[in-house]
Amino acid sequence: MRFLLQRTAFYLFTAWAAITLNFFIPRLVPGDPVQSLISRNQGRISADAIESLRVLFGLDANENVWEQYLHYWGQLLHGDLGLSFTFFPAPVSTVIGDSLPWTVGLVGITTIISFLLGTALGVGAGWRRGSWVDGLLPATTFLSSIPYFWLGLVAIALFAGPGSFFPSSGGYEPGLVPAFDQYFIPSAIQHSILPAATILVSSMSGWILSMRNMMVTVSSEDYITVAHAKGLSERRVALSYAARNALLPNVSGFALSLGFIVGGTLLVEIVFSYPGLGYQLFQAVGAKDYPLMQGIFLIITISVLVANLLADVAYLLLDPRTRKS
């Protein structure tokens, strides 16, 4: 319990540091969002409007940096992330709220499936090392070394196109209203198959490889020989003795990969024009939409930290050696 509190304190500190950096970095970039909004409107903005935009973006010239920083925290704690100006005047929190479910739905589910499937296959391949299964391993090495987005491009070239079942872009059929009904859900699933498959194929191979190698390492441990000598069933030795120990590094890897769900598949979302957070970030960068970028970075930071905390908790549960008595 003390360990957990220590970790939580550490993560709170890290979150503070990350949020502070998140505040300062955009302010170090030359130019400011008001300037770019002015240039977007080709200067046809009155001086009053400019002043109110500055206040709106939290760039009040009358406030010094320290006041701005406190102001930023105050807004943050109210859930106010400012206004996006790609989607002006929509607040950043709304933009993120709209796109987050897409990313979490697509990448979250595929990450979990690929971990479960990859680990299970890795257990099998590691336990039956030396059999024909080893012949398939070079293929998984190959697949895991291919970047997601390139696989996505290949998938679009091969499977998508006029008249194909697989749409090449978007999250749902244009013209449908997002809702949990019998028109929207099938369309959303149909649009997610191709991006999900690309992520699955290339990320699953990594899990297979690491789990298989850990299984082989663990299989030569003394306690595995003892388990065999005890006359336990093959299944029990493989799962309760070998896989249970081999799983540990994979679980922490999995928890870390959960943190990258939000930001890690930016390129897949760009390739498939998927309306997720990564695509939004891409647009925000293109439009110098600082509030939106800041908001998305914040979400990514928080999810990485939460995932790290989860990894700690998972390790605590799975490995008794990390528990302090």
Next chain:
Amino acid sequence: MSDPVLEIRGLRVDYGLGDAAVHAVRDVDLTLHRGEVLGLAGESGSGKSTLAYGLTRLLPPPGVVSGGQVIYHPVDGPPVDVLTLTPAQLRQLRWAETSIVFQGAMNSLNPVHKVSTQLLDVIKAHEPTTTAAGRLARARDLLRLVGIAADRLDSYPHQLSGGMRQRVMIAMALALEPQVVIMDEPTTALDVVMQRQILGQLAELRERLGFAVLFITHDLSLLVEFSDRIAIMYGGRIVEEAPAAQLYRRALHPYTEGLLHSFPALRGPRRELTGIPGSPPDLRAMPEGCAFHPRCPKAFDPCEKKVPALGPPIDGDPGRDVACWLHPAAAPVPH
């Protein structure tokens, strides 16, 4: 002498296949009788652990048993050859009839499971009809048997000291009341005080439960005290086998003599410690004839030409065997 419980006949174990194979155990004949402690001693690389793994079919690849028989005699029922059992039959035999205490006591327990889980699963696997409460009671008794408080059942292996872990392993080995317990250097990783305690306890348990022990170690001084009979292994073969007291009083094979002279006696006159010159033979390039002849102070003509057979010598007491040209066999041995 009582009936045999485990007979090893002409056992051969190789590492690797074909011409490149290293013959780690060569035509070993060894008989373990009911309720006795048979010590097996030899230097590192003499094949004693390989023998133990071979006869229990636990050899890790590339080890293969390339010949011989391992006959197990159950208390009731016909003898079985362990090497020809099907995997299911083998699983049944393991631990219930022959259990093992391994060399690496430190790593013999699964680090992620409690001691209780590991004690209970073996009982459950072999006696599925027992109740959970009955199994737990048995596990408590087992720990008490080896002098560990029963509340240690809830401990994880890393919470136990090395000595305690080894005791847990011994308790586990006795869980199903096997006829044979193979001990592969069970106390090597422990300090001498702990070693003594555990061996004392083991001797006591054997008195009470009557299992036979195949005790493998490189420490001959330990065997002299603890075992009924001692077999000495060199270069993959048994070179001498005799009752412990006889072997200690008068070793026939020069190698045994060398081993005996490499540790000091606590009582009796002072004597020079000599040790054995040279190093153990390379199993890939064994010398012709007797494997020991390049290191042997008493080597003479026939030693480098022909392998001496293990058999009762003309000049020895009955009940002992030696493979040495200094003490040729009384009668030609079959094989």
